[in-house]
Amino acid sequence: MSEATATTWTRAEIRERLAVSAVAFPGPGALSPADIRRVRAAGFRKMEIRFSPSRADYHDPARLAALADACREEGVAVVSIHGPDLKFDAQDEARRRHAVAETVLAARGAQQFGARVLVAHFGTGDRSRRSVCEVLEQTANIPVRITVETGDIAEVAALVRDIDCDRLGMTVDIGHARDADRLNPFTKPGGAAAALAPCGEKLFHVHLHDIALVDHLPPFHGYIRWDELFVALKAAGYAGEFLFEVQGRPAQVARSVPAAMLRDALREGPMPAVTGALGMSLFDILFGRPPKTEDPCQAKLQRLLRSAIVQLLRNTTRATTGEVLKAVAAFPDDFVARYHSP
Numbered sequence: 076m077s078e079a080t081a082t083t084w085t086r087a088e089i090r091e092r093l094a095v096s097a098v099a100f101p102g103p104g105a106l107s108p109a110d111i112r113r114v115r116a117a118g119f120r121k122m123e124i125r126f127s128p129s130r131a132d133y134h135d136p137a138r139l140a141a142l143a144d145a146c147r148e149e150g151v152a153v154v155s156i157h158g159p160d161l162k163f164d165a166q167d168e169a170r171r172r173h174a175v176a177e178t179v180l181a182a183r184g185a186q187q188f189g190a191r192v193l194v195a196h197f198g199t200g201d202r203s204r205r206s207v208c209e210v211l212e213q214t215a216n217i218p219v220r221i222t223v224e225t226g227d228i229a230e231v232a233a234l235v236r237d238i239d240c241d242r243l244g245m246t247v248d249i250g251h252a253r254d255a256d257r258l259n260p261f262t263k264p265g266g267a268a269a270a271l272a273p274c275g276e277k278l279f280h281v282h283l284h285d286i287a288l289v290d291h292l293p294p295f296h297g298y299i300r301w302d303e304l305f306v307a308l309k310a311a312g313y314a315g316e317f318l319f320e321v322q323g324r325p326a327q328v329a330r331s332v333p334a335a336m337l338r339d340a341l342r343e344g345p346m347p348a349v350t351g352a353l354g355m356s357l358f359d360i361l362f363g364r365p366p367k368t369e370d371p372c373q374a375k376l377q378r379l380l381r382s383a384i385v386q387l388l389r390n391t392t393r394a395t396t397g398e399v400l401k402a403v404a405a406f407p408d409d410f411v412a413r414y415h416s417p
């Protein structure tokens with residue numbers, strides 16, 4: 076049994092910080108005490124809940140209290156809350172203020188759960204900056220830290236440092252990062268350390284998931300260099316949880332799509348019948364490379380095709396909720412088996 080060094084985590088250290096987002100449960104319908112029980116049964120003691128009117132309604136303190144009770148009963152700590160998606164940079168001032176007010180409400184909801192971190196997609200422009208500052212002012216007496224989810228890590232780091240408030244930090248989403256070449260730095264040799272460098276002590280929280288043709292995949296199902304990422308997190312002195320934001324699918328949807336057919340099509344090349352007609356490869360379509368046509372009908376067709384393919388891939392490549400929970404719960408063992416001693 077070896078001790079953790081300055082650059083590695085032990086299995087126990089990873090397990091202790093392991094957390095899973097409730098986005099593993101795709102809905103529809105509200106997040107329920109039964110979902111919390113499944114999280115605990117899969118071996119987790121920490122989770123993140125995403126607030127939205129349909130899944131966990133932060134306008135309804137009684138409902139939140141019932142969910143918070145279920146978490147306490149199961150021994151699952153809600154470490155973070157993902158706030159609702161809102162237009163923090165809206166040109167319309169009423170709409171921007173509404174986003175701020177809703178986020179203050181979400182911070183109160185986070186307090187109900189005893190969550191220490193609130194995550195929101197604030198953005199980084201001037202209006203976003205104003206929204207962040209207003210949220211900080213209006214939550215000054217709520218013991219919840221506010222984080223700006225990335226996006227562009229360097230841009231968010233600059234905003235957070237510039238506002239310079241102890242309660243403000245960053246949530247780095249490793250799947251959303253892109254270098255100037257449009258590739259994800261966490262898939263490149265040496266990329267993780269470089270990508271995290273601007274964060275310093277402002278790295279409060281992370282969203283972890285794997286990426287291939289789609290994102291929010293379970294670990295080791297895509298191209299993320301998990302070893303380099305964890306070495307970089309250790310080197311950065313990261314003190315938060317390892318929050319896996321991994322999406323599940325209801326079993327019936329995952330089964331209803333002819334996955335084998337799609338896999339064959341991808342293996343044999345870029346669906347020649349369809350993509351040939353558009354003069355684009357499947358890769359072009361998926362990653363939205365500039366269309367080779369000025370024809371608006373053709374462009375529309377490309378967009379439709381892209382969303383159809385992405386939808387198909389989501390349904391086929393994402394595991395069911397049960398499989399997702401299992402894959403994340405096994406992460407500490409798999410990680411150590413691949414890269415490190417216990």
Ligand SMILES: [Zn+2]
Pocket residue numbers: 224248282320
């Ligand atoms: Zn995220």
